[in-house]
Amino acid sequence: MRAIRESFDVVVLGAGTAGAAAAAFLSEAGLRAALLDTRPLDQAGACWVNAVPYWFYDAAGLDRPVSPEDVAPPDGALRMLPVSGGKGFEIRPAPAPTVDMALLVRRLHRRAVASGVHCFAPVRDLVAELEGPRPVAVTGIHEPGDAAPRRFRLDARLFVDATGWTGFLRGLVPTLRRDCPVPTGRDLCAALQEDCELADPEGAQAFLAARDMRPGDVAGWVGVRGGFSTRMVHVHGDLAHAGLLIGVSGDGRNGTAAALMARLKADHPFVGRGIRGGGGMIPVRRPFDRLVAPGVALVGDAACQVFPGHASGVGMGLVAARMLADAVASGDDPGAIEALWGYAARFQRTHGPILGAFDVFRRMAWDMPESDVQALTDCGFVGPGMTQVALSQRLGPVPLGELISIARGALRRPDLAARMALIGPRMAAVAAAYKAYPADPDPGMLARWSRALGTAAGVTPDVREGDA
Numbered sequence: 001m002r003a004i005r006e007s008f009d010v011v012v013l014g015a016g017t018a019g020a021a022a023a024a025f026l027s028e029a030g031l032r033a034a035l036l037d038t039r040p041l042d043q044a045g046a047c048w049v050n051a052v053p054y055w056f057y058d059a060a061g062l063d064r065p066v067s068p069e070d071v072a073p074p075d076g077a078l079r080m081l082p083v084s085g086g087k088g089f090e091i092r093p094a095p096a097p098t099v100d101m102a103l104l105v106r107r108l109h110r111r112a113v114a115s116g117v118h119c120f121a122p123v124r125d126l127v128a129e130l131e132g133p134r135p136v137a138v139t140g141i142h143e144p145g146d147a148a149p150r151r152f153r154l155d156a157r158l159f160v161d162a163t164g165w166t167g168f169l170r171g172l173v174p175t176l177r178r179d180c181p182v183p184t185g186r187d188l189c190a191a192l193q194e195d196c197e198l199a200d201p202e203g204a205q206a207f208l209a210a211r212d213m214r215p216g217d218v219a220g221w222v223g224v225r226g227g228f229s230t231r232m233v234h235v236h237g238d239l240a241h242a243g244l245l246i247g248v249s250g251d252g253r254n255g256t257a258a259a260l261m262a263r264l265k266a267d268h269p270f271v272g273r274g275i276r277g278g279g280g281m282i283p284v285r286r287p288f289d290r291l292v293a294p295g296v297a298l299v300g301d302a303a304c305q306v307f308p309g310h311a312s313g314v315g316m317g318l319v320a321a322r323m324l325a326d327a328v329a330s331g332d333d334p335g336a337i338e339a340l341w342g343y344a345a346r347f348q349r350t351h352g353p354i355l356g357a358f359d360v361f362r363r364m365a366w367d368m369p370e371s372d373v374q375a376l377t378d379c380g381f382v383g384p385g386m387t388q389v390a391l392s393q394r395l396g397p398v399p400l401g402e403l404i405s406i407a408r409g410a411l412r413r414p415d416l417a418a419r420m421a422l423i424g425p426r427m428a429a430v431a432a433a434y435k436a437y438p439a440d441p442d443p444g445m446l447a448r449w450s451r452a453l454g455t456a457a458g459v460t461p462d463v464r465e466g467d468a
């Protein structure tokens, strides 16, 4: 078998949204970059439809999606519906418009290739070579569809782990293996998305009319099976297609995403044959307290850069990729811990507050019976303002009217009000902790910060003192 050996400034593992964006941005910043995936490039990353707020594209330096990549009509609404029936409330336009992920991933690949990134996909038998704690090369076999397989060895000063929640490199580099526990059970969301034909457009219109919705709007329910569970129905504006989404606790205690999807279809007989879709696990814990080690950076799901309240990771992965490129572009060694720390500190200080705070909320909701989760919306504790903040993944003001409805809800469900009153200060304390993420790569400081965060959040710290 033919063999190649090449040297790069950076090798990115994983060509989903986070990895493809990182490779493109790093290459555009002047670094010689390679991008690897175990799947063929046209199958890398998410292949379903995801909701991603437009501001993430702006912050990452990407053009906003347009049709056909952008699936949502410009003023399409999200209507949150009580599971028990009724019309709930509407947010128009929806804070997170839906996007065809295959087209977004393809756009990022094109951008990466145009900027000079060398792509290797699919690859197999990947092995990382370490010198001490630092990776120095990856080896494996590249099987391009149109040419004979070839062995490769790629040397680099920086390796980016964008391989998704299981984190291939994260599990091999000693410091990361120690400080970044693989998410399990309660820290995973099992999700399924499917785009289908509309078998009965009149039935779909009747469904929408009964809920004051228009074609193109998205219907969402929370607390459908256990505290952390959701389902969504998106009747497309063309009245020819519908998108379905299920999210449920990854530990299986509330049933499988497949069973919930079957039930969702049975409840909406106007939805017809499936056309495309996919699913998998999404990590929903806070980002790892440690995002980098010498010669390695984690981005995207591999870093748990996912909004815990609803398991959305695309936008955070894109802005993380941008921050990483900004941090390492100008130094002599892109893998130097000092340069990489700039990325970690900026990400944690900027987005840690909202991610960490909503992880507190998520953990509270996880343990609630579904009737209580539903009561959070039905009694007004979670209204359009709070939902807007959560879905846009950006802090913003909650309107006065919503505070009044929270007060009314407190009269109806004082027990829930007490629980909310307890987690409010905890969310604020966690947000404040993230603002103090260590500015420098001092192991002792990171361990102390991790412990302080753990105390504020009520979780086990990732990094323990003495581990430095």
Ligand SMILES: Cc1cc2nc3c(=O)[nH]c(=O)nc-3n(C[C@H](O)[C@H](O)[C@H](O)COP(=O)(O)OP(=O)(O)OC[C@H]3O[C@@H](n4cnc5c(N)ncnc54)[C@H](O)[C@@H]3O)c2cc1C
Pocket: 013, 014, 015, 016, 017, 018, 019, 036, 037, 038, 039, 043, 044, 045, 046, 048, 049, 050, 051, 052, 126, 162, 163, 164, 165, 168, 191, 192, 193, 278, 279, 280, 281, 282, 299, 300, 301, 302, 306, 311, 312, 313, 314, 315, 317
């Ligand atoms: C059904 C569903 C619905 C979702 N809805 C939303 C939503 O509405 N909004 C949102 O923001 N997010 C949503 N998410 C989450 C979102 O899809 C992920 O957060 C996002 O895809 C993560 O991107 P990533 O690039 O980090 O990882 P991935 O998309 O997982 O890409 C990782 C890539 O790494 C490759 N790989 C794996 N191992 C290796 C290895 N050893 N070497 C090289 N390559 C490797 C994989 O083949 C893959 O191509 C949803 C997820 C699911 C499952």
